[in-house]
Amino acid sequence: MAVGPWVAACALLCAAAAAAAAAADSNETRDFCPELQWQKNFDLDELMRMWYVVEVLEHRQPGGAAISRIDSCPVVQLQRLGETRLKLLWEEPAGVVEYHFRLPIAYTPGYWVAEGSPNSTLADHHGKRIAVHFSGDVHVMKAVYSHLVLTFCSAAEEKLWTIVLSPESSLSAVELRGVNKMLERRGLTLSNVRQTCGGAGSAPASAALASLLLAAGVAALAA
Template structure:
């Protein structure tokens, strides 16, 4: 639960409406996903709300967990998405989400749609706006071992997109502190 940064969107199926060519595409955006459980009468999460937020707008997904005790990582979409991005030629997602990996620092969600366009993609989420290359490579290998070929990788939270939105960036802080120290030592303040 809580706040996650979308570090990569991994496409497993060719989408004819998007430019192809494979490989890595860097997106100048840093989407944030907030996951919130909805309790039922027995105090278990019977459903989840996923709120996707980025600078161009937001989307809210609602998922039901059919068997929370035996398959907590299998979610089913229960309704159409709401939010400002719906108005922007958005393809509604209807289908299942599989939690492929969930640890304290990162998580992988694979979206499998039931619609005619058969969307199939994974989100690599991290608690921080960056994730080490070794961790990314490990996730890629995990997905490939599970039979999910990676066609395109859309990398986000690059080019200090997270810093411009007010997230903590240690390098940016060090540069700022260094500049302030220079001003103070030169008496320019």
């Protein structure tokens, strides 16, 4: 069937508009999210297991790092969904959040892009739903046997934060300091630092801490 010139012109215009929108999103991400040096070479399959969240760090807030310690000990489960997709399941007493990512660059396991909105069952102590939004990138800043460092950046939500994961429910102070210094060397300012899973001097979990994601500012009470 012959296609009229106006149909072809419309198709070209639609394609151009879609390309412009994609470029705008890409520019917005680059403007907010720094050029991060993620780890290039590692075996992604070795990360597909259960991890404890031992530290959550917020960036972008100048004025020095405020450190707090809490008893809450979230767990992250990583799972591959084929060759180019994976799932991150975050579990804490307040509920569960399920993130989906794709790997857009062939043979580059250190850069993930969010797919769709996270599925969340998080709720505060009064049963009010906690909304979790994330549309952005995840960078694998470090992947070794003893710990995994993931930095999340969302231009849309203007959020930049890092989680430090360990196969055990603790990580030595020396290793945590090393991770923090690595992040600073790569241009990530440390503001709020939350060390989890208890430990000496930790504050007991209380009603004030409905969710670690809520406390870290990467989730909010639903309207």
